[in-house]
Amino acid sequence: MPYKNSWEQHGVYRKYSGQVTGSDILQAIEEIAADPRYDDIQYVINDFLEIAGSQVTDQEVELIAAMDYAASLSNPNIRLAIVTTDPLMQQLLLQYSAVSPPSFPTEIFSDLDASRLWVGEPFIRKSKLSGRLNPAISCKIA
Numbered sequence: 495m496p497y498k499n500s501w502e503q504h505g506v507y508r509k510y511s512g513q514v515t516g517s518d519i520l521q522a523i524e525e526i527a528a529d530p531r532y533d534d535i536q537y538v539i540n541d542f543l544e545i546a547g548s549q550v551t552d553q554e555v556e557l558i559a560a561m562d563y564a565a566s567l568s569n570p571n572i573r574l575a576i577v578t579t580d581p582l583m584q585q586l587l588l589q590y591s592a593v594s595p596p597s598f599p600t601e602i603f604s605d606l607d608a609s610r611l612w613v614g615e616p617f618i619r620k621s622k623l624s625g626r627l628n629p630a631i632s633c634k635i636a
Contacts, residue, residue, distance in 0.1 A: 496511055497518055501531060505572075505613065506526050506535060506539070507541065509541045509544070510540070512545065514549075516550035516554025516557070527561070527564075527568065533568055535572060537573045537575060538572060538574050539606070541609075545578075547580075547582070548583055559593040559597075573601075574601075577603045
């Protein structure tokens with residue numbers, strides 16, 4: 495398996511390695527979204543720094559965007575940090591953003607420390623039922 499999900503106190507750190515396919519990314523999303531802890535997490539850090547390459551089709555990019563949208567209905571309060579220096583992976587992320595607006599706040603980083611700082615910043619949580627901002631709830635990720 496070219497990825498490993500590690501559950502942390504407030505989120506998930508996902509480390510990819512080797513050759514990554516669209517199926518791998520879809521499986522990784524399904525794995526955490528099906529976990530009962532998913533509804534309480536505040537971030538997912540996707541670390542692609544050690545990949546050897548990627549093979550993701552246009553259809554898989556659309557499926558990834560659709561899965562993220564469905565997952566955001568269960569927990570709209572997640573930030574996605576993508577850590578990569580791979581030009582092909584960066585292009586896939588631009589393609590993902592073009593399919594539809596990202597379901598979660600998403601940022602691309604070239605180093606892990608910067609991604610951890612970003613997911614740790616305070617943000618306004620959304621109501622799970624409406625998907626609208628709920629100004630009465632705020633959160634600081636430690």
